[in-house]
Amino acid sequence: MEQQRLLVFVGSYAEAEESGVYVYAFDEESGTLTMTDSIAGLKNPTFLNVDADRRLLYAIAETVNQSGQKVGEAAAFAIDAISGSIQLLNREITVDSTTCHIQRDENSEFLTVTSYHGGMIGLFSIAEDGAIGQKLDVIQHEGKSQHPERQDRPHPHSSFYSPDEQFMLVADLGLDRIVTYKLDHDAKKLIHQSQVALHPGAGPRHLTFHPNGGFVFVINEVDSTITSFTYEKETGRLTTLATVSTLPAGFEGENSCAEITVSADGKYLYGSNRGHDSLVVFAIDERSGLLTLLQHISVEGGHPRHFALTPNGRYLLAANRDSDNIVTFEVDQNSGKLQFTGKSVTLAKPVCVVPVYLTT
Structure with a gap:
C-alpha cells in the first residue's frame, strides 16, 4: 500500500x-526534523523547487564560465522518497549572471531562473x-x-x-514593478503583457496568489x-488595492x-x-483582498530569509540564515496564529525550505 512521507528540502549558502542541499524527514506528530541526506558540489544552492509527482528536485547554484565570469547554474536531482536521499541527474549553466530564484510550471514543461x-x-x-534542458528565452530588464x-x-x-x-x-525590486509576461507555449517564449508600478522605494521581492485566483500579494x-x-486571470493584469506595514507600530530599527x-x-x-526577526500574520478578507494584522512572533533566530507551511497547514518552518537554524512553529487552525x-x-546558513509529501 502506498504511503505519504513528508520530506523537507533545504537550500543554503x-x-x-x-554540504549545500539538505533533505529532512518531518515528523508531524512531534514537529521534529531528522536529516536523511546532504549534498555537496554546488556553490550557493540558495533556492529550490520540488516536483513531487515525478520526485525531482531543482536547485540553483553559481559557477564560472570559460571566461572566468560568475554565471548562474541549475541542477536537477532524482529523489528517493523511501530513503530520503537525492541523486544528481544533471547540471547546466543557465544565464550570464548569478541567480536567486527558480520556478517550475505545473506541467513540468518549463523552468524559470531569475537573476x-x-x-x-x-x-x-x-x-x-x-x-x-535547453535555454529557450532570456529577458533583460x-x-x-x-x-x-x-x-x-x-x-x-x-x-x-x-x-x-x-x-x-x-x-523587480530595482524597478518597483511587477512585470507580467505571457507564456507562449508554442513558441516557448516569454511575451511582455503588462506591468504595474508599486509606490517608489517599495522593492517588491516575492509574491503569492490567493487560492481563489482573484488576488495577488507581494512582499x-x-x-x-x-x-x-486584484488579478484578472484573462489578461494577467494587476490592479493595486492597498499596502500595509509588516512591522509593529513604533519599531525604529533596520529591517527588510x-x-x-x-x-x-x-x-x-x-x-x-x-532585522525585527519576526513572522507577521494577517487575516485576509476573501471578498476585498484586504489584510488585518493578527500577530508578530519571534523567529527564534536571525534573518528569516525563507519559510514555508507544510502541505496540510499544521506547521510553519522558518529558515534563519544568520542563526544557522530551521525553527518549527505550529499553526492554530482556528486563528491562523x-x-x-x-x-x-x-x-x-539555511535560506530556502520546501516541505512536500512524497509517495513511497
Missing part, C-alpha cells in the same frame, strides 16, 4: 566543497527524464527606481507562474510592506522583508521580517 544581479529572467525546457543603492538598476527577485500557467509574474523588501492586488505565503484555505497571510514548538535544527 555554501561553498562547493561544503537579481544580472537583471534578467531565463526560460528553460525540462527534458523527458526531468533533467534541465531595463531601468531604475528611487533608492540610490538598492534600486540603481533592475533587480528581478522572483518569477511565479499564474495558476492557469498562462502568465508569469516577475517582481516589499526595501520598505517592509505588503501590497494587495523576504518571504510571503497564503494558507491553503485562503484565510491567512504570512510574511517574514529580517503561530506558536513556537520548541523544536529547531542547526545547519549552516
